[in-house]
Amino acid sequence: MVRFHRSKDLHGLDGIAYSAPGCPQASAFQTGDFYGSTTAVLYREGMYLDLCELDNHDTEETCMRLHFDFAALLVHELAHAAHAAAYGAWACEVPFEHRTMAEAGFEWEHYALGGLLRTRLGDGEQSLAEWPSASTGKYYLHEGIPIWVQGKLPDIEVQWYVPFCSVLKLFTASYWEKVVPIHGAQALKVSKEVGVRYNVKDEGYTTSFLPREWDENYGDGVPEHCYEDDDGYIHLLDPADRWQGFEHLRKIDGWLLYPEARWFRFWR
Secondary structure, eight states, rough: OOEEEHHHHHSSTTTTOOOOOTTTOOEEEEEEEOOOOSSEEEEEHHHHHHTTTTTSSOOOHHHHHHHHHEEEEEEEHHHHHHHHHHTTTOOOOSTTTTTTTOOOHHHHHHHHHEEEEEEEETTTEEEOOOOSSSHHHHHHHHOOOOOOSSSOOSSEEEEEEEHHHHHHHOOOIIIIIIIIIHHHGGGOOOOOOEEEEEEEEETTTEEEEETTTTTTTTTTTTTTTEOOOTTTTTEEEEGGGGGGTTTEEEEEEEEEEEESSOOOOOOO
């Protein structure tokens, strides 16, 4: 059984805080027997209140992104609960498929979404960080949060803008009734259209940089399956990879159409 609780302060729970650096949002801890038959998932009360306070002045996109962020957070924590139920409440999480980091919640995000979902406070801008994530690993290690890391973490990571179409599809009935049963977890993937490189400090904090082709660091930190354009943005080499989870949509002159939604377009 999994119980959900709101919490005003998560700093005292084993010193563990998930999500954005400096902004603890959720933490899972075991309260039952060894096999996790009772697991409590705590989430930051502010996230819940933000949803409650949405009104007609907020845009449809803002509402959907906040709900998406909150839902992803809860399932992230359920991944830890599932690990506890399968391996025991005190079992260490192990790396998957020769990863250099081990964290069940982030592993689920990578499997389902294609990376780690980040929602920026203030404007609600969302990005998807590659997993394993250098910023997450460095932040966890700096804060003393338990995490298994192998080797030296890189100083650069790529984060992808999350286009609204990747969020909107989650709120259409036809998507869950017709698309997910056919494509399974692949249908959840976020479309990776535009990526940005970030310098990662030892504390896990990041600063973006867009080197131009004449700069010395123009090619630094570009993943093998990607290329950089003249403005320093990152793109996937295989155009088909950008459309993960969107094979079921019609594309007309760069526009996408959902059966139950208005016309819309990618962020860029």
